[in-house]
Amino acid sequence: MAEHKKVRKAVFPVAGLGTRFLPATKAVPKEMLTVVDKPIIQYVVDEALEAGIEHFVFVTGRNKHIIEDYFDIHFELEQTLRERSKNAEITLLAGQLPKAGTVSFTRQQEPLGLGHAVWCAREIIGDEPFALLLPDMIMKSEAKGCMKGMIDLYAQSGGNIIAVEECAPDQAHKYGIVGVGDAIGDGFRITGMVEKPAKGTAPSNFFINGRYILQPEVFKILETQERGAGNEIQLTDGIAALMRDERVLAYRYAGQRYDCGSKLGYLQATAAIGLKHPETAEGFRASLAGLLEGRGLA
Structure with missing residues (x-):
């Protein structure tokens, strides 16, 4: 089996305004909304950690400093916990604290779309393949996590990989849909992509679910990518252009996905x-x- 350049870094685009959760998101970024006892972004970072990701790149916007503070040491809190002998809580916080130098933050100054947010991470990613995890999506599986499955497929195939799931055929018009080619491992070759196809015209019922492994060549494409739907620079358009020269595979995710953006x-x-x-x-x-x-x- 051929070896492929390791996927060490992951990008988390967290600059969105979270308008569907107003008024709460006036004060709290949507990524920091709590699901039971952890913010949404922690579940997504945990998925990346399970997959072996070593460096976490957050593309932020204004008023997202809370995310940066969350992934830092809280001296006053930890001192108070020590004074009260809250050892279990101290251990919990220590276990979720990233190692020094493994977290980076960069700013997306304007809300120009997901493609633009990814492009903003180019200097930190450099000439390496990278994972991209949309921070709204919590993935839960009894077996391995979504990104871990993608990393396993990448070790076999290399290239670019997009996670997909099946939806009811009559719901395909609501999603970004991929065309299905030859089977490869736990996935298949993507023959094309279409965003929210008209009813009855979708090439399959496999939809893109918010997890990607991409080669750095996508940055050059996004740099000159024209604005698409919503007058934004769309990542889907950039990947479609990438497909002209590179293979793009789908990983079939079989676990549960919760869209915490709604x-x-x-x-x-x-x-x-x-x-x-x-x-x-x-x-x-x-x-x-x-x-x-x-x-x-x-």
Whole structure:
């Protein structure tokens, strides 16, 4: 099996305004909204850590300094915990603190789209393949995580990889859809991409779910990419251009995905994780049953 340049770095585009969660996001970035006991962004970073990512690159915007503070040492908090002998809490915080020098932040000054946000990370990524994880999506799987599965496929195939899932065929018009080519490992070769195809015209029912492994050549494409849908620089357009010269594969993700960029997806993630959390599972299940049966909270 041929060796491919290791995917060491991951990009997290966290500059979005979070307008679907106003007024909460006036003060708290949507990535820092809490699902049970961790902010959304921590679940996404944990997925990258499981996959072996070593360097985390956050593309931020104005009023996102809270994210930078979160991934730093909190001296006053830790001192107070030590004074109160809260050893379990100290261990928890230490386990989630990135190693020194493994986190970088860069600024997207204007909201010009996902493609532009990725391009803003070019100097930090350099001439390396990189992972891209959209911070709204929490992935949960009984087996390996989504990015870990993608890394495993990359070790076999190299190139560019996009994670996809199946949707009901009559829902394909809501998503970015890929065309299906020859099977390769846990995925297949992508023959084309179309964003929100008209009903009945989708090439498949496999939709792009927010996880990517990309080669650095995409930066040159994005640098001159014309604005597309929404008058923004679209990553999908850049990948479509990349496909003219490079192979792009799909990784078939079979776990659960929760779109925490929507209110419904956020509530679904909270319910799913709360029903499995050791401190909340039993009581939460009883409370939900009571609500569903019209009895109020248990």
